[in-house]
Amino acid sequence: MTATYFTEDHEWVRVENGIATVGITDHAQDQLGDLVFVQLPDVGQSLSKGDPAVVVESVKAASDVYAPVDGEVTEVNAAAASDPALVNSSATGDGWLWKMKLSDTDQLTGLLDEAGYKAIIG
Amino acid sequence: MGTHENLESEDLKPLPLEDLHKAANARFGGFAGWSMPITYPLGVMKEHLHTRENAGLFDISHMQLFDVAGAEAAALLSRACPLDAELLSAGQSKYTFFLNEQAGILDDLIITRLGPDRFMVVANAGNAAADEAHLRDVAKAFDCKVDALDRVFLAIQGPQAADVLRKAGIAGTELAFMHGFEPKPGWFMSRSGYTGEDGFEIGLPEADARALAEKLLSDARVAWIGLAARDSLRLEAGLCLHGHDITPETDPVDAGLTWAITKPVREKAGFIGAKALAEKIATGPKRKRVGLKPDGRQPVRSDSVLLDINGNTIGIVTSGGFGPSVGYPVAMGYVGKDFAPVGSQVFTEVRGNRIALHVHQLPFTPHGYHKG
Numbered sequence: 001m002t003a004t005y006f007t008e009d010h011e012w013v014r015v016e017n018g019i020a021t022v023g024i025t026d027h028a029q030d031q032l033g034d035l036v037f038v039q040l041p042d043v044g045q046s047l048s049k050g051d052p053a054v055v056v057e058s059v060k061a062a063s064d065v066y067a068p069v070d071g072e073v074t075e076v077n078a079a080a081a082s083d084p085a086l087v088n089s090s091a092t093g094d095g096w097l098w099k100m101k102l103s104d105t106d107q108l109t110g111l112l113d114e115a116g117y118k119a120i121i122g
Numbered sequence: 123m124g125t126h127e128n129l130e131s132e133d134l135k136p137l138p139l140e141d142l143h144k145a146a147n148a149r150f151g152g153f154a155g156w157s158m159p160i161t162y163p164l165g166v167m168k169e170h171l172h173t174r175e176n177a178g179l180f181d182i183s184h185m186q187l188f189d190v191a192g193a194e195a196a197a198l199l200s201r202a203c204p205l206d207a208e209l210l211s212a213g214q215s216k217y218t219f220f221l222n223e224q225a226g227i228l229d230d231l232i233i234t235r236l237g238p239d240r241f242m243v244v245a246n247a248g249n250a251a252a253d254e255a256h257l258r259d260v261a262k263a264f265d266c267k268v269d270a271l272d273r274v275f276l277a278i279q280g281p282q283a284a285d286v287l288r289k290a291g292i293a294g295t296e297l298a299f300m301h302g303f304e305p306k307p308g309w310f311m312s313r314s315g316y317t318g319e320d321g322f323e324i325g326l327p328e329a330d331a332r333a334l335a336e337k338l339l340s341d342a343r344v345a346w347i348g349l350a351a352r353d354s355l356r357l358e359a360g361l362c363l364h365g366h367d368i369t370p371e372t373d374p375v376d377a378g379l380t381w382a383i384t385k386p387v388r389e390k391a392g393f394i395g396a397k398a399l400a401e402k403i404a405t406g407p408k409r410k411r412v413g414l415k416p417d418g419r420q421p422v423r424s425d426s427v428l429l430d431i432n433g434n435t436i437g438i439v440t441s442g443g444f445g446p447s448v449g450y451p452v453a454m455g456y457v458g459k460d461f462a463p464v465g466s467q468v469f470t471e472v473r474g475n476r477i478a479l480h481v482h483q484l485p486f487t488p489h490g491y492h493k494g
Contacts, residue, residue: 009123028123033350034167036444036451037420039473055473056123057421059166059444060350064124 005108006117007068012092013111015102019074023096024056024065024087027121032058035084040076041098047071049107054097056087069107071100137183138274138328142335146346153349154247156184161348169351170446173317174487177280178347179338184247185275187310187325188257191240192266199233199241202260204374204383204393210235215300215312217382219374220256221395225402226370227377229253230362234302234312239266242302242310244323246364260394273310274331279321279355281490282343287322290337294322298494313492316352318359318485320492357452358445360413360484366424367411367440367454375402376456377411409437410462413482414453420477421451426470428457428479436461436468447487457481 005013010028014021029035037057047053047067054065076098080086087095102108112120134157137143143150148159159181162169172178190199196207203218210216212235220228229249234242245253250270257268278286284295294303294311299320302312308327315321326334338344353363362368368377380403387393391400416422421444428437442453461468466481 011123024123033161034165034446039420057444059170059354059446062421062423066123 003108004114005068005111006114007066007111008120009066009068010121011065011068013068013108015105015108018102018105019099020069020071020102021096021099022053022065022068024091025117025121026091029088029091029095032056032061032063034059035087038081038084038087038097040078040081041073043073043076045073047073047100056084065097067100068111069100070103072103073098073100075099137181139181139183139331139335142332143181143346148346148348151349154184154250156247158184159346159348160350162346164345166348166350166354167446169345169347170354172345173280173319173347173351173355174447175280176343176345177278177282177286177321177341178317178351179335179344180277180279180347180352181274182277182316182323182352183273183275186245186247186250186253187271187273187275188243188245188254189240189269189271190243190257190261190266191269192264193239194264195239195241195266198257198261198264198266199243200392201264202257202394203231203233204387204395204399205233206384206387206390207233207235207241210241212237213297213301213303215302215314217300219379219382220253221373221393221399222370223395223398225373225375225395225398227364227368227372227374228256228370230364230368232300232312232314234310236302236304236310244312248365271325273308273325274328275323275325276331276335277315277321277323278338278344279315279317279319279347281320283319283321284492286338286341286344289341290334292334297322299491301494316359316361317355318361318487319355319490354443354446357441357443357454358447358486359489360454360486362411362454363441372411372456373399373402375399376407376409378407407459409456409458411440411454411456412462413484413486414439414442414455414468414479415482415486416451416453417478417480419451420472422453422470422472422477422479426455426472428455428461429469429471430461431467431469433469439470445486452482452486453479454484
């Protein structure tokens with residue numbers, strides 16, 4: 001079963017079989033503008049909710065992408081690092097950033113659903 | 123997600139043509155007290171490349187034009203700037219500065235001679251109020267008056283700029299680079315810019331500017347370009363941004379800008395800061411402004427500290443970002459003179475990672491100026 005969650009910090013989290021795939025929302029990529037650099041975490045790295053996990057850099061500025069929940073990084077999207085424009089063109093698809101094994105699925109209840117996220121971005 | 127960027131937001135002044143930028147779906151941000159179009163839907167990357175290939179239209183009305191007129195207008199400017207204004211011919215423009223007594227750069231300017239007793243001074247937005255106060259203060263000793271003009275200021279930049287203006291029936295495309303004139307009352311036009319490309323800057327009354335912008339945008343080769351691309355264009359072109367690459371704490375010697383100050387002007391020493399500048403020229407630069415190319419894909423931003431291989435501080439980055447035309451990160455900064463030769467390796471740390479950079483010649487992209 002797949003469920004998609006969102007954070008107030010403009011990340012999306014797609015959960016399938018205890019593995020969360022994380023990326024930034026289309027709204028976020030639009031706000032950032034053209035991305036030129038993506039720094040991914042290491043596979044095996046343990047992340048706590050709120051830790052800076054990824055840095056995305058636009059022509060003008062660098063932004064942190066935070067871990068939405070606790071867990072261990074299981075996979076990173078090398079395609080996004082080699083072609084950061086992929087995050088602009090497909091933020092919620094091929095431009096995903098990393099996958100993590102959830103430590104505590106209860107943390108998901110603290111995240112937003114799509115309607116809740118849309119209400120935030122207006 | 124959180125962005126490491128300081129955006130101004132309080133009490134920003136709107137540009138006179140703000141409604142046109144809103145209609146073009148610009149995204150706005152604060153710069154030097156103005157609410158400026160930062161990007162349009164095209165996006166910074168394509169806006170940048172469009173300017174290098176076609177023609178970009180920039181609203182630079184945040185910049186300040188001063189009309190300096192009077193029998194001693196040339197004498198005033200030769201005192202306020204390291205310049206012999208008497209030697210400028212009518213229509214000639216010159217890149218120059220306001221210096222303080224320590225030869226620190228208060229602002230960089232373009233001055234154009236309009237006639238025997240009249241000059242146009244174009245100053246940066248961030249320094250407009252201080253420049254005006256400074257110029258009026260120096261002017262007290264001279265028979266001339268200084269008017270801060272209320273104009274819309276548009277720049278059209280890129281290899282197609284001249285042809286676009288010609289097709290639009292705008293006079294002035296015969297100008298050579300760094301020349302200017304007044305095509306009609308209330309208008310000022312020069313062949314100059316801040317992108318490294320051929321182009322023109324046109325100051326004009328608001329009503330005329332609306333008509334001109336509409337006419338230019340009807341040409342498929344023209345697109346609005348925001349401040350983000352203006353910054354990446356000028357950085358690739360190796361042009362300084364006052365407040366970053368040059369400041370009151372940097373002087374033309376360290377900044378490598380003494381080419382803008384002729385030898386007779388230095389010898390005559392009639393300008394504010396002449397004594398300090400002569401001393402700095404005699405002792406030579408302690409540090410030099412250079413281009414910097416990070417080795418990898420990661421941009422190195424302004425204020426990053428530069429290190430030698432042993433971790434000793436040897437300089438600082440003053441501008442840094444990504445160069446869409448060259449396709450790699452670009453930066454500018456100051457290094458100790460031992461590290462100034464092109465190819466020298468320096469380092470910085472970004473988020474705990476050591477990154478190597480090499481000193482790179484400026485500009486990163488060749489200039490496309492129309493020398494006439």
